[in-house]
Amino acid sequence: MNESTRLSAQDWARAALKAIANGGLAAVAVEPLARTLGVTKGSFYAHYRNRDELIAAALAEWVQSHGDEGLAELAAVPDPARRLRDLISTVVHAVQPLAPSVHLSLLGDRNDPRVRDAVSQVNQARLDLLTRTYSELGLPPERAASRARVAYAAILGLLHLAQTDPDAPNADVLTAEATAIFVPS
Known part of the structure; x- marks a missing residue:
């Protein structure tokens, strides 16, 4: 080389x-x-x-690309409903059937303090963005935080299903269903 x-x-x-x-x-x-x-x-x-x-470098790279910095473009979308639709679409289209996931794989190593810290940072960045978005959509703070947790749990569930279910619906169907559930009309 x-x-x-x-x-x-x-x-x-x-x-x-x-x-x-x-x-x-x-x-x-x-x-x-x-x-x-x-x-x-x-x-x-x-x-x-x-x-x-x-x-340590790999975990830092993951935190950077999937935490606050990785979410910066979505966070900058001024319309919260559009931001939420874009976030859902981005997640769903990134999930590929039977594709491995750094996030889910790290859960097997969750007792390692480096992993706990990295997963915590990524989770917090994602939850903060979702909570802020639901707040901007008019939900009171406690309800916005609760809705953010449920939406995030669904996102992680989609990752899990993509790893285990080769017959999962296509991305367009999942985007439409998730949008109908998590984006207030």
Whole structure:
């Protein structure tokens, strides 16, 4: 591999996230990742001292892409009803039948403090956005928070079903049904 095609630390972190999605933290191993990326272990050690640093970087990448920063574009949609429809559509269209999920795979490692922290940050960012959106739609604070939790639980349920049900309805049907349930008319 020449200098212009050398992998970055972020390339390694993203590869580790794919491994996590497929098998949790236990799936993050330097040699198999190097083979998958088509490089030697030396490439890994140019960026990280050890596997724990890679796991920390992968979790930070996931928090960044799925937490507040990852939600920034949706959060900026001024119309709360449109924001909620866009959020539902984005989630449903991202869910692929039998596709692995970093979020759901991390739940198997929830006793690891690094995982607990990352999942907590992502959950909180998503719940905050949903709560704010329901508040802007006119729900009182407690009801907005409650509705946000139910909507978020449904989102996580869709991820779970996508991992286990090859016959799940297509994205357009799921988007229409979820919108009918969670977007006030």
